[in-house]
Amino acid sequence: MSVAILTDVTKCIGCLECVAACKKTNGLELDHPRTWQRDDGLSARNWTSIVRKPDKKYIRKQCRHCLEPACASACPVGALHQTKEGVVVYDGSKCLGCRYCMMACPYGIPRYDWDEPVPYVRKCIMCYDKITEGSEPGCTSACPTGATIFGERDQLIAEAHKRIKENPGKYIDKVWGEHDFGGTSVLYLSDIDLGFLSYGSRPDYTSLPARTAPAMKAVPYAFAGMGGVMYGINWIIKRRQKLAGNPETDKD
Amino acid sequence: MDRVQTTKTVLWMLTGLAAAVGITRFIFGLGATTNLTDATPWGVWIGFDVMAGVALAGGGFVMTAIFYVFKREKYHDLVKPAVLTAFLGYLAVIFGLLFDLGLPWNIWHMIIYWNPHSPLFEVGWCVMLYTTVLLLEFSPVPLEETSHYAKVRNILMKFRFPLVLLGIMLSTLHQSSLGSLFLIMPQKLHDLWYTSILPIEFFISAVGLGLMMVSLESLVSHWLYRRKPESDLVSGLAKFAVWVLAIYFIVKMADIIIAGEFGLIFSGTWESYLFILEMLMSVIIPIILFSIPSVRRSPGGQWIGSTLVVFGMIFNRLNVGGITMMSATGDTYVPSWTEISISLGVVSAVALIFLFAVEKLHVWEQRPSHPESAPHTRPAFDHASEVWLGTPFAAARTKYSLAFVLAFAVGFAVMPEAKVEGSGASLVTVEKARGGDTLYIDGNHDTYGTSFKHALHVDSLGQKQSCAICHHMNMPLDEQSGCWECHRNMYTPTDVFGHDWHANPEGGRLACNQCHTENQERSEANAKKCDQCHTDLIPAAATIKVDSYSAPAYVDAMHELCVTCHRERAAADTTRAAMALCTACHADAPSGYLKAEIMEELPAVRSHPVILPEQSVAEPQTQGETGGR
Numbered sequence: 001m002s003v004a005i006l007t008d009v010t011k012c013i014g015c016l017e018c019v020a021a022c023k024k025t026n027g028l029e030l031d032h033p034r035t036w037q038r039d040d041g042l043s044a045r046n047w048t049s050i051v052r053k054p055d056k057k058y059i060r061k062q063c064r065h066c067l068e069p070a071c072a073s074a075c076p077v078g079a080l081h082q083t084k085e086g087v088v089v090y091d092g093s094k095c096l097g098c099r100y101c102m103m104a105c106p107y108g109i110p111r112y113d114w115d116e117p118v119p120y121v122r123k124c125i126m127c128y129d130k131i132t133e134g135s136e137p138g139c140t141s142a143c144p145t146g147a148t149i150f151g152e153r154d155q156l157i158a159e160a161h162k163r164i165k166e167n168p169g170k171y172i173d174k175v176w177g178e179h180d181f182g183g184t185s186v187l188y189l190s191d192i193d194l195g196f197l198s199y200g201s202r203p204d205y206t207s208l209p210a211r212t213a214p215a216m217k218a219v220p221y222a223f224a225g226m227g228g229v230m231y232g233i234n235w236i237i238k239r240r241q242k243l244a245g246n247p248e249t250d251k252d
Numbered sequence: 253m254d255r256v257q258t259t260k261t262v263l264w265m266l267t268g269l270a271a272a273v274g275i276t277r278f279i280f281g282l283g284a285t286t287n288l289t290d291a292t293p294w295g296v297w298i299g300f301d302v303m304a305g306v307a308l309a310g311g312g313f314v315m316t317a318i319f320y321v322f323k324r325e326k327y328h329d330l331v332k333p334a335v336l337t338a339f340l341g342y343l344a345v346i347f348g349l350l351f352d353l354g355l356p357w358n359i360w361h362m363i364i365y366w367n368p369h370s371p372l373f374e375v376g377w378c379v380m381l382y383t384t385v386l387l388l389e390f391s392p393v394p395l396e397e398t399s400h401y402a403k404v405r406n407i408l409m410k411f412r413f414p415l416v417l418l419g420i421m422l423s424t425l426h427q428s429s430l431g432s433l434f435l436i437m438p439q440k441l442h443d444l445w446y447t448s449i450l451p452i453e454f455f456i457s458a459v460g461l462g463l464m465m466v467s468l469e470s471l472v473s474h475w476l477y478r479r480k481p482e483s484d485l486v487s488g489l490a491k492f493a494v495w496v497l498a499i500y501f502i503v504k505m506a507d508i509i510i511a512g513e514f515g516l517i518f519s520g521t522w523e524s525y526l527f528i529l530e531m532l533m534s535v536i537i538p539i540i541l542f543s544i545p546s547v548r549r550s551p552g553g554q555w556i557g558s559t560l561v562v563f564g565m566i567f568n569r570l571n572v573g574g575i576t577m578m579s580a581t582g583d584t585y586v587p588s589w590t591e592i593s594i595s596l597g598v599v600s601a602v603a604l605i606f607l608f609a610v611e612k613l614h615v616w617e618q619r620p621s622h623p624e625s626a627p628h629t630r631p632a633f634d635h636a637s638e639v640w641l642g643t644p645f646a647a648a649r650t651k652y653s654l655a656f657v658l659a660f661a662v663g664f665a666v667m668p669e670a671k672v673e674g675s676g677a678s679l680v681t682v683e684k685a686r687g688g689d690t691l692y693i694d695g696n697h698d699t700y701g702t703s704f705k706h707a708l709h710v711d712s713l714g715q716k717q718s719c720a721i722c723h724h725m726n727m728p729l730d731e732q733s734g735c736w737e738c739h740r741n742m743y744t745p746t747d748v749f750g751h752d753w754h755a756n757p758e759g760g761r762l763a764c765n766q767c768h769t770e771n772q773e774r775s776e777a778n779a780k781k782c783d784q785c786h787t788d789l790i791p792a793a794a795t796i797k798v799d800s801y802s803a804p805a806y807v808d809a810m811h812e813l814c815v816t817c818h819r820e821r822a823a824a825d826t827t828r829a830a831m832a833l834c835t836a837c838h839a840d841a842p843s844g845y846l847k848a849e850i851m852e853e854l855p856a857v858r859s860h861p862v863i864l865p866e867q868s869v870a871e872p873q874t875q876g877e878t879g880g881r
Contacts, residue, residue: 038289075372077361095355106440114288215435219429222424223422227842
C-alpha cells in the first residue's frame, strides 16, 4: 500500500488547524522567528505551515514524500529512508549532521535544529506511527473543511482527476506531485500555480536520484580502469627504459 | 629567519582565534557561530574546507603519478612535500568537517551504515582510505629518524608502488565524486555550472589544481626559508598544467555549447560575470602565461600563474558549492567572521605542522636550520647611562604562545553576545498599550493589534474583583503592573528576575544563603520564590500563578490569556461561539482571519491556535470558495 495526502488549495481557509494538530501529534515545542528560518513558516519545530498568497490563497506546505526521495538517496548513512508505505522517515541515531539531505531536497523541506548543540534534521514524517496503527496523520484528521485528505495514492490521484473533470475551469488541469521529480506522495489540486513550492522555475519530471545514479554506477569502473591504465603506462615506461638501458628519459 | 618567525606567529594567532570560536560552536551550536540558514545549509566550511581542501590536496596523487608511474625522476624533490601537503590537507578536511557536522561524534557511522547510492558515502569512504594511504606513503620519512623502525620502514618501502597506485585510484574516485554531490541539485545550481559531466570536470580540474598547488607550495616555502627556488621544476609542472587546463577548458566549453547554454555566458546576469571571472582566473590567463616559455621560467610568471589557478579553482568550488545557488534559494549567505576564522584556523594549524615537519624531518634534501635556534643578542645593561640597550628579547616560542593565548582571549572578547547566547532570534521590544478605558494593544507597533475594551471587561467580569483574572503580578511599588513590564519581548521569553541586582552591594545586598538553601548547589530549584520575600508581589486572588523567573513572550502571553478565556466562554454558550474567532479581537482582519502580511512576517506566532466552533465553519468556507472562482 502506498499512502498519500491530497491538498485542495481551493478548499483551504487557512485556519492553521493542521499546523496545530501537527505540533500536538509530534510533540513539537513553540517556535519563534529565527534568523535562519525561511519565510515559508516551516522550521525544526513547524513541520507543516500555511503559505499565504494574494486573493486569500492558502497553500499548506509539508514534506512531499517523493516516490524517489532525493534526501534519502543523498544521505550517506541512510538516516533518511523510505518505508514500504512510501513515507520518508528519519532515524536520528544514525544521522551525522552533514545536511546533504537539506541540500538535495528540491522543495527545501528538511529543517535543522540550528540552535541546539546536539542538532537533528526535522521534517514531516506523515505521522508514521499513526499510519502503521491504521489511523491517519494529525493534519488531515484536524482539517475542518476537508481541504487536505489522507488515503491511498492511486485513489487520491483518481479523485483529483475526477474533481478537475467535474469542475471545469475551477482548477488548473494538473495534479501537482503526480509526476514531479518522479512523483510525490503529497499531492495538490490548485487554481493557482504552485511552482513556488520547489526551487527553480522549470517543471521537472525526472527523478533526482536518477541523475546521480550513472555517476555512482561508473565508480567501480573508474576505480579499476584508472588502476589498470596507470599500471599499464608504468609497465610500458619501465620496459622502454630497460630496453633503452637508460633510466633517465626525462626532458623538459 | 624573521620571516619564518613572523609567519608562525600569525599562524598561531589564527589558530588561537579559531580555538575560541570552536569552543563556542560546540557549546552553543551551529546557529550561534555560523550564518547558515535552512535555505543555505552548506557554507564556507563545506565550500572551502572540504570542496577546495580536497582539491588543493590533489597535488599528492598528481605528483606520485608523475614520479612513480610516469617515471619523471627529476621531480623527486617535489614528491615528499606534495605527499605531506596532501596528508595534512586531508587532515584539515576531516578536522574542518568535525566543526561543520551537526553530530561529529557520529562520523564513523559511515563505516557501519551503508548507503551506496550516496556520492557523499563514497567520498567519505575514499577520504578515510586515502588519508590512511597517504599516512603510509609518508611515514617512511619520520620513521627514518630512528633505526628502531627500520623493519617497518622496509616493509612500507616494498609496498610503495601498490600504495601509490591505490592512492591514485582512490583520488580519481573522490575528486570526481565531489562533483557528483551536486548532480542531485539541478534546480538550485546555476545552468552554467550544472552539467551531468560535473564529476569529470572536477577530476580534470583537480589534476590541474594539484600541479599548481605543488608549484605554489614550493614557491612559498622556499621564499619563506630564503632558499633557492626550484624554478626549473616549477616551470616543468606549469607546462603539464597548460595541457591539463586546456583539456578542462575544451571539455567545459564543449559541454556548455552542446547544452545550448553558450548565450548564458554573456547574458549580463551576475552569474555570467562570475563565470567569466572564474574562467579567466582558473584557466584562460594561466594558459596564456604558461604558454610563453620565458614567462613560464620567470619567478614572477610562476607566482602569478600558480596563484591564479589555485584561487581560480577554489573560486570554482565555492561557486558550485553554494554561491551560484543563491538565485534559486533566494537566500544571500555571507559567512560570519566566526566561520572564516575556523577555516583559517584549521589551515593555519596544518601549515604549522607542515613547517614543523619541514624543519624536523627529511622532507627536503637539505633541512632548513631551525629558526628558533638562530643566535640572538641579549640586551646588555649599559652602566654609564644605567639602561638596558638592545631589542628586548622574547624567545620565539614565548612569542608563539603569547600570540595563541592573546588571540584566544580576543576571540571570546569580540564574540557577539547574541552569538554566544545562541538565540538567533531578533529581539523585538514590546511597546506598552496605549489608551485608557479602551486600550490599543499592539506590542510591536505593526498596526495589527487589537482595541481592548478594558472598561467593558471590568464591567462584565465583576468590577474590582475581576482584576485578578488577568493581572497576576504587581511589581514592587506598583499596583497592577502593565503586561509589557515583564513580557518585555514580543517573541522570546524574558528573564524578569534581576539576579545580579539582588546580589550586588549596590543593589539588593543579599547573601547567597538568603535565597538559596545552604550546602546545596545553587540553582533555580533551591531558591526562594519571588513572593516569599515580596509578599505583595502577586495578588492573593490572582488566577495565574507566577512560579517561574522568566516571563513568556508578549504575543504568547496575550494570546494565552485572552484566547483561553474566550474559548471557555464560547464553548459554554453556543450563542456566543464567535468569541473564539480571531475576529473577536482582530476585527479589522479581513474575512475572519489575520491579514496575510502579518502571518508571513510572523510565521510561528500562532502558538495558541483558536479552534473554530462547528457552527461558524460553513460561513468562511463559502467565502473561500467564492473567492476561488
